[in-house]
Amino acid sequence: MKYNFISNTIFSKLIAVAFFLGGLFGCNDDFLEEKPLDFLSSENAYSEASGIKLGINGLHSYLRDVLYYGDDAIVYFYSSMADVSYNGENPGGVTYEVLTPSNSLFYKLWKNMYILISRSNELLLYIDEEETTGWDSPEQRALYKGEVLFFRAYAYRLLTSFYGDVPLLVDAVTVPKTEFVRTSLKDVYAQVESDLLFATQHLPDPGKEEEKGRVTKGAAYHLLSEVYLQEGKYKEAVEAATHVIDDFGYRLMTERFGATTDVFKTGDVFLDLFAYGNQNLSENKEAIWVAQFGANLSGGGGTGNGPQGSNVSGGGGQNNGPRRHGPRYYSLGNDPAGYACILGEFIDGKYTGYSDTLSRPVSWSRPTYHVTHEVWASDWDNDIRNAPHNIKRTYYFQNPESPYNGQVIDFSLWGSYETNGRNPMKDTCNFIYPYWIGKVGDPCHIQAEPLRSGGGYTWKDCYFMRLAETYLNRAEAYIQLGEMQKAADDINVVRSRANAKPVAVGDVTIDYLLDERIRELYTEEFREVVLRRTGKFLEYLRKYNNNPQAPGMNVKDHNVLWPIPQTEIDATGGALTQNPGYN
Numbered sequence: 001m002k003y004n005f006i007s008n009t010i011f012s013k014l015i016a017v018a019f020f021l022g023g024l025f026g027c028n029d030d031f032l033e034e035k036p037l038d039f040l041s042s043e044n045a046y047s048e049a050s051g052i053k054l055g056i057n058g059l060h061s062y063l064r065d066v067l068y069y070g071d072d073a074i075v076y077f078y079s080s081m082a083d084v085s086y087n088g089e090n091p092g093g094v095t096y097e098v099l100t101p102s103n104s105l106f107y108k109l110w111k112n113m114y115i116l117i118s119r120s121n122e123l124l125l126y127i128d129e130e131e132t133t134g135w136d137s138p139e140q141r142a143l144y145k146g147e148v149l150f151f152r153a154y155a156y157r158l159l160t161s162f163y164g165d166v167p168l169l170v171d172a173v174t175v176p177k178t179e180f181v182r183t184s185l186k187d188v189y190a191q192v193e194s195d196l197l198f199a200t201q202h203l204p205d206p207g208k209e210e211e212k213g214r215v216t217k218g219a220a221y222h223l224l225s226e227v228y229l230q231e232g233k234y235k236e237a238v239e240a241a242t243h244v245i246d247d248f249g250y251r252l253m254t255e256r257f258g259a260t261t262d263v264f265k266t267g268d269v270f271l272d273l274f275a276y277g278n279q280n281l282s283e284n285k286e287a288i289w290v291a292q293f294g295a296n297l298s299g300g301g302g303t304g305n306g307p308q309g310s311n312v313s314g315g316g317g318q319n320n321g322p323r324r325h326g327p328r329y330y331s332l333g334n335d336p337a338g339y340a341c342i343l344g345e346f347i348d349g350k351y352t353g354y355s356d357t358l359s360r361p362v363s364w365s366r367p368t369y370h371v372t373h374e375v376w377a378s379d380w381d382n383d384i385r386n387a388p389h390n391i392k393r394t395y396y397f398q399n400p401e402s403p404y405n406g407q408v409i410d411f412s413l414w415g416s417y418e419t420n421g422r423n424p425m426k427d428t429c430n431f432i433y434p435y436w437i438g439k440v441g442d443p444c445h446i447q448a449e450p451l452r453s454g455g456g457y458t459w460k461d462c463y464f465m466r467l468a469e470t471y472l473n474r475a476e477a478y479i480q481l482g483e484m485q486k487a488a489d490d491i492n493v494v495r496s497r498a499n500a501k502p503v504a505v506g507d508v509t510i511d512y513l514l515d516e517r518i519r520e521l522y523t524e525e526f527r528e529v530v531l532r533r534t535g536k537f538l539e540y541l542r543k544y545n546n547n548p549q550a551p552g553m554n555v556k557d558h559n560v561l562w563p564i565p566q567t568e569i570d571a572t573g574g575a576l577t578q579n580p581g582y583n
Helices: 009-018 049-068 072-077 104-127 138-163 185-202 217-231 234-247 269-273 321-325 374-379 424-431 467-481 484-497 510-521 527-533 537-544 566-571
Strands: 287-291 462-466
Touching (some): 049 138, 049 287, 217 234, 217 467, 217 527, 234 467, 467 484, 484 510
Antiparallel strands (some): 287 462
């Protein structure tokens, strides 16, 4: 039997059980009526509003873990198959040459988004059931429905970008079904718009959500603006983004705030935005939607008081940003004098090789030269986003026994690569390169065991959405509408906070906007999604991705869309068709 994540109803039922840890069992005197009274199922778990809320918590937890936790598959739909980065650990191993219908690495996006849709549809079924009890008011029912619709729309926004036409599921699958076919983009987008418009009317205003991390009207309008950009509805994109910018009290943070552990003593407001503990502060008016993390919390993933509770002992709720983006400095080996380059922290009678400020990265996402150098050329010294505490470019030998201790690591010290036995690609792609330490790193808050690979994780909260991106989304729409002065004004709001020179109206182009998105949003944005909707996907990959083993990532014209997973095509008996170029 073929396994299919769209139609597997057994899996759908297990999903509901996975949301909960117990305490939701019911009772009934009518033993002749078959009901699941002695085990947890969606029928009894979602029979009351309190169970619905826990199910929504599970949506938050699941999406958070898909995007921030797990293996290196995550980075391939964030950035490492675009213009901004490549796999530094194995540059030639993960390119468009291996983007095939049967490669499980690229199946995960499809699988994860349809799991999110399946869970959402199951919740919607019970939200709309008249028999579901425990509602405080009709408004609460509508609010919960809006939150679930938001997640379904989020999943379809990604699926349509990566795959084009995809099966549209708006009802819970309650009987076995395999006859799924692709739905036109027009129809999928119409459903996504409908879902998000409902959410914008029924979600709470920012600041009135039940817990930190829940979605609000601001998040719904932000996502709606991105969907409109993807559709080419630029006037509507402007209107949706303007709601976010004008209606809810958001503003860019321009003064230092929070309790930043400023280990470099040269911090700024951009560092504060990403410092441990600052994302959820009430004074942070830039945060629109924040992924919640926390070490050693009780309750399991998504079942605690908040929407994204985590249980570290169970493996959930960790953020692998440092592992994903940082260089593998601890594998440098010996310095020119024969001593270990970096001893690291001394714990339990031995040196770990890992620094408490750098953690244990593995370089799954090595930034390209365009990202590390070219986009900063005009404002190298004054743009705070390029400051040394935000982007670490200099590394030092750390071994008191070595004559090189405290010196800058410079590979020329080893002599010529022709004679020194070192691998130049490993040195510069894997071991040492510019690291967005302020944004994805977590100096002095690495809580996992330093002697284990888990030391590459953090529990720092991360932005799903923040206002700076909303300004750049609106600027993108203005450019497409030919309203360059308004586009320049929005871009300059972001550049002013960064102490960068304002862009002149005559210099505003989509290319400039895409570079500004790198400066502001590298490691945050779905870069492939942005390149597709601006028509720059192939051009930018070939122009800027300087992968040393696969320039341009060996991208082919048909790779603009990913292949439909072969397992899904087989499970439908071929009713689900393949994208061009992959047959």
